[in-house]
Amino acid sequence: MSDVAVTWAKAQECRDKSGNRDRNAKDVLKTMAAWADANGEVWAAVPVLALECEVSERTIQRGLRALKDMKLLIETGERKVYLGRVYPIYRMPLDQGHASTVRRLKAERQAAWGDTDVTPAGGLGVTRMSPQDDTRVTPRGDTGVTQIGKEITQGLKPSSRACAAAREAWATKAPERVAPRPVERAWLTAIERDGLSHDQLLGAVLAAVGRDPDFARGKAMNLDRWLDEGRYEPWLSALPAHGAAVAPPVWAGPANVAVAVAGAMGPAAVSSYLGTAGWDDVNKTVLAAHAFAQARLAEGAGRALKAIGVSVSVGSNGSARNG
Template sequence: MSDIAVTWAKAQECVDAKGVRDRNAKQTLVHLASYVDAAGEGWAAVGVLALEMDVSERSVQRGLAKLKALGLIKDTGRTKVFEKRVFPIYQLPLDTGHANTMRRIKAERENAQSKAWGDAGVTPRAGVGVTQVSPQDVASVTPTGDTGVTQIGKENTQGLKPFAGARACKAACEAWGDKAPERVAPRHVERAWLTVIERSGVSDDQLLGAVLAAVARDPDFGRGKAMNLDRWLDEGRYEPWLSLAGEAPAATASSVWDGPQDVAVAVVGAMGAAAVPSYLGQAQWDGERRVVLAFTSFAAQRLREGAGQALRALRVTVEVGGQRSVRHG
């Protein structure tokens, strides 16, 4: 399953030449997208899609046919044999259309504003000092396109300089891709990167440092559960790593965790050695209640999910902590 493909599918418009929306086709696209990989290729049995969509197989077949007509899915010519039946492998054109729903909303708003400031449909009368500019039959005039649609994957060849953080963004993609290449889609990452820089106020170097810290120390990479980098950025998962950017990983558990060592051992056993500096490094220990006070809600969630059973065996719970100066026991 690819989060990128599902996010893309939800943002597409399934509208025919007459402007009629096809909800069945849209539903088929979203469900099919949940079975493709990060490159947009995948297959699914018609019966499975029909069951998930709670419709007939004929409805799914109609939806697939409409999606082909709209260019939202393409037949690769390759097939998959499953339970003695042959299914086509489809390609979703992830490099076209809206990258996600928010981009579509922004594009539609910009389109509406553009139309509001344009020609209101009033044709000036000739002979009153009005010069008609760019008449419809002038072939050398390029009509204005949909300025709000980001065509992901299309290189800009008009001599424009790359955005200021291109170097840092590229380095982040390379670092993430070294451990989880299937979780990096550069154009999607670029879009998410620009959004983070614009909204958060962090610098490109700070964000790159957070990425490098996460790649080096997040135990999810060791367990093969790394997120898509663009989603990691969109959801603000970089924030806990900003304070760790540039820090060298601690050599031992005792150098970063001054609570009971059996707690650190339990975390290492359940999540790997990198979990101690990542999630216990800034945590507090409440000895009276036997509670690990994680520095962030993100760290607390990771500890509960990854080492909850091991900690419960020690009668230890995890909460979100307050100031580091408060310590008991």
């Protein structure tokens, strides 16, 4: 199964030659995408598709013919024999159309605003992606599959501090959803695509980790997929204009401390309580500026800090004391 194929299939617009939406073809495409490999190649037993879509085999065959007419399924010429029947192997053109639903929405908004560079091709309602889209689809963190976009230079690295802090923040809630190399490439793609600063993107990550209810429900996405699909956009608007939500510039101590506080209390707590705090490296203790700050940190982030072996005290002149 390829997450890229599934995401791609959901974003495509299936219309017949008259321009009418073909929901049957769309259902067949999405179902087949769940069986596709990393290159978008897939074969599908018609009886299996009929069972999964809960329709007749003839309905599936009509959907397959429609998808071939729409150029959303391309026959490779190879065949697969399954239970005595021969099925063609198809390829999904993952380098065409919209990479994701988010990218499709952006393209449609631009087209509505008169952007002549985004034009549906061939009357099929399938908008060819810009070079930026079709060269920067990153791998998904839990598939281990290299997807299109291989020309992104491996040596190009985003700000190691900001990207590392984002990975650490995500890992405090969903450690299995962070794959360093895919995240680094998705991070760089987001920076280049939307013209963001590293601190802006980090602030959005910290805001999402701190307040997105999906983390509490155990439904967090892979961080690289979250970046690739532009899921950070709503969190950018939630950041203070002066950027107080960004952790590293206001905290001189270890980055994982800022990440833990931001994840438990929100990014604003980093500037409010860690911005005036010191750090006792010997005792692994945050030295809060006053008793109130110490109480708020202990109450709001005590468990998260304890998990990384850090305590909180009221500090003065670089030495810790109990508050």
